[in-house]
Amino acid sequence: MKKIFFILIVCFTISNTTNAYKTMVFVSEFGGKGEALANFSEKTRITFDRNSNIYILDQDNLCIQKLDQEGKPIFDIKSNEEFLFIDPKDIAVDNKQNIYVVDWKSVHIENTELPKIFNYGICVHKFSEKGKFIASYTLENLAKKSIEKERAVPAIDTDGNFSLLIVPKDQDRELYLCVDNDENIYVLDKDKISKLDSSGKLIIIFAENGDGSGQFDKPTDIVADSEGNIYIADSGNNRIIKFNSDGKFLLSFGKKGDKDGAFIGNMSVIIANDGTILVADSAKYEKILKTQLKNRNIVSSTILITGQGDPIIPKNREFLNVMRRIQKFNTEGKFIEKMIYNIDKNDPELKDLEFKAIDQNGNLYLIDKESLVIRKYKIQKALLWDSIDKVFTYRYLHQESRYQLDNPYDLNIYYDFDERQKYYQMLGIMRFDYDVTETFHVALSSQLSHLNGKTTDKYPGEYFDKLGYIQDDVSNDRHTAGKIRLDMSLILDHDPFSYREGNFFAYIGSGRYDYTVIATDINNKRRLEQNLWWSVWAIGASYDTGSSLRISLIFSQHRPLDYMNYKYIYWDETNELRSTGLGEGKSTKAFLAIEGAF
Numbered sequence: 001m002k003k004i005f006f007i008l009i010v011c012f013t014i015s016n017t018t019n020a021y022k023t024m025v026f027v028s029e030f031g032g033k034g035e036a037l038a039n040f041s042e043k044t045r046i047t048f049d050r051n052s053n054i055y056i057l058d059q060d061n062l063c064i065q066k067l068d069q070e071g072k073p074i075f076d077i078k079s080n081e082e083f084l085f086i087d088p089k090d091i092a093v094d095n096k097q098n099i100y101v102v103d104w105k106s107v108h109i110e111n112t113e114l115p116k117i118f119n120y121g122i123c124v125h126k127f128s129e130k131g132k133f134i135a136s137y138t139l140e141n142l143a144k145k146s147i148e149k150e151r152a153v154p155a156i157d158t159d160g161n162f163s164l165l166i167v168p169k170d171q172d173r174e175l176y177l178c179v180d181n182d183e184n185i186y187v188l189d190k191d192k193i194s195k196l197d198s199s200g201k202l203i204i205i206f207a208e209n210g211d212g213s214g215q216f217d218k219p220t221d222i223v224a225d226s227e228g229n230i231y232i233a234d235s236g237n238n239r240i241i242k243f244n245s246d247g248k249f250l251l252s253f254g255k256k257g258d259k260d261g262a263f264i265g266n267m268s269v270i271i272a273n274d275g276t277i278l279v280a281d282s283a284k285y286e287k288i289l290k291t292q293l294k295n296r297n298i299v300s301s302t303i304l305i306t307g308q309g310d311p312i313i314p315k316n317r318e319f320l321n322v323m324r325r326i327q328k329f330n331t332e333g334k335f336i337e338k339m340i341y342n343i344d345k346n347d348p349e350l351k352d353l354e355f356k357a358i359d360q361n362g363n364l365y366l367i368d369k370e371s372l373v374i375r376k377y378k379i380q381k382a383l384l385w386d387s388i389d390k391v392f393t394y395r396y397l398h399q400e401s402r403y404q405l406d407n408p409y410d411l412n413i414y415y416d417f418d419e420r421q422k423y424y425q426m427l428g429i430m431r432f433d434y435d436v437t438e439t440f441h442v443a444l445s446s447q448l449s450h451l452n453g454k455t456t457d458k459y460p461g462e463y464f465d466k467l468g469y470i471q472d473d474v475s476n477d478r479h480t481a482g483k484i485r486l487d488m489s490l491i492l493d494h495d496p497f498s499y500r501e502g503n504f505f506a507y508i509g510s511g512r513y514d515y516t517v518i519a520t521d522i523n524n525k526r527r528l529e530q531n532l533w534w535s536v537w538a539i540g541a542s543y544d545t546g547s548s549l550r551i552s553l554i555f556s557q558h559r560p561l562d563y564m565n566y567k568y569i570y571w572d573e574t575n576e577l578r579s580t581g582l583g584e585g586k587s588t589k590a591f592l593a594i595e596g597a598f
Contacts, residue, residue, distance in 0.1 A: 024377040030071020048359040057091035089175035097129035102177040107142035137200025180224040206247030214249030233267035253333030261335040285323040285438040320345040389433040423453040443487040453477040470521040481511030500544035510535040525575035532564040554591040
């Protein structure tokens with residue numbers, strides 16, 4: 001049975017470490033709340049160029065900031081007499097490091113005067129790699145577009161005169177932007193994609209709303225690969241859609257869920273430098289671990305002085321981890337691997353971090369939602385010590401005492417009994433917890449205790465027992481015990497309405513207590529040797545067959561009725577063997593439980 005369980009453990013562990021979560025290694029931080037250079041507002045979009053420079057579109061402060069890969073400012077772009085940021089929505093950078101921003105623009109409709117009438121439509125601003133304005137391209141000829149009088153609202157033109165502005169429906173909607181290697185521009189607007197060439201000329205409009213082939217619902221990102229193919233994060237349908245550069249639907253991949261190759265909620269997509277597709281979704285896995293190990297010990301000086309009660313007041317420690325994932329696919333939509341990163345909510349520097357972006361190198365950018373500081377992390381596969389939740393408790397107690405007694409019926413000045421005790425105890429507890437993946441958790445806990453005591457009894461007066469022996473003696477106590485436990489849990493279904501998990505544990509412990517009493521007078525050969533020992537092991541598993549039914553099976557072996565095995569030998573004052581004793585046993589149990597809630 002032990003061998004079978006051991007094989008299951010090995011197979012279980014190997015199968016679940018393939019996609020073990022990666023360790024976040026801090027690289028740098030930048031930003032913060034404000035309007036100065038290298039600061040920004042709450043509403044921002046972020047993108048990167050091939051040299052890993054960072055571009056921040058600040059939607060509230062109406063500016064662009066270019067930062068180097070460490071987050072140091074290079075330059076910023078603000079509205080001037082050549083162009084005006086009105087409501088910028090997204091930002092992109094091409095291979096020549098030209099910068100593009102999708103925005104809104106008002107254009108005077110031809111042959112309208114007193115008042116002038118302006119159409120309000122989507123445009124793309126283009127800037128050079130140095131931040132110099134190049135041109136603005138509208139997706140349609142706003143100067144000749146028909147007037148929708150029912151959409152007109154009062155406005156003031158640049159000359160300060162009364163005018164009318166034709167405002168389209170849903171002007172607050174999100175817009176997304178990408179640029180391919182030929183500098184073609186793609187604007188994703190709700191349920192359609194507009195393609196413009198490098199001069200800003202509209203070439204084609206394609207796609208539509210829906211859940212069929214080539215259709216999407218609630219898109220949240222767009223990106224182009226080196227071949228000119230376009231990938232849409234179709235968050236409403238929980239999938240990625242791929243088109244060629246002419247707008248022809250090629251394929252889609254993904255479905256709703258938290259399994260490999262599935263997606264939940266809003267998605268972000270980027271093409272990595274090796275050509276693979278990185279997708280970050282909103283799947284979040286919260287792990288709460290409550291442990292009996294002490295977070296810290298509070299010592300009450302009052303209790304220590306009075307000696308009343310236990311002076312150590314324990315406070316239990318609680319871990320809260322949030323894991324997020326980034327999935328990698330090839331260009332055909334085949335799942336390659338996932339990268340699970342962990343945010344420790346107990347760490348004051350990490351507890352408010354939220355996902356912001358991924359760059360082409362797979363670096364992760366998390367933003368502190370309070371301070372708006374962005375922290376850059378490198379994600380690597382190596383298991384680091386910092387990625388393991390660990391607790392260590394150590395206690396040491398040393399005590400010495402002396403007790404003297406004078407017989408009140410004699411008149412001498414000697415104590416008739418003098419006892420001295422020396423005693424120390426050590427206790428060490430360790431626990432390690434590690435989330436191998438978002439579904440597989442491993443915990444290892446151990447406890448080791450050691451006690452050592454020495455008691456010396458003396459009769460200082462001229463005391464002899466009735467046989468003429470001096471009964472001064474020394475007794476020694478020594479107790480050592482250890483326990484170790486392995487726990488593994490596998491979440492079978494994360495859905496809170498159908499949550500299921502499987503658990504396995506293995507436990508082993510043993511202890512030994514040695515006690516000796518030896519007379520110290522040279523003429524007294526009395527001595528006692530006593531040994532006690534115990535051991536226990538247990539293995540077990542539980543499995544949720546459904547959200548309301550669990551099956552548990554446990555095998556264990558331990559000492560019967562909680563008694564220790566023992567052996568003792570006693571010699572009297574004349575060194576004659578007087579008695580011996582031996583007692584040992586074991587108890588084996590099998591436990592099966594079926595628990596249900598109906």
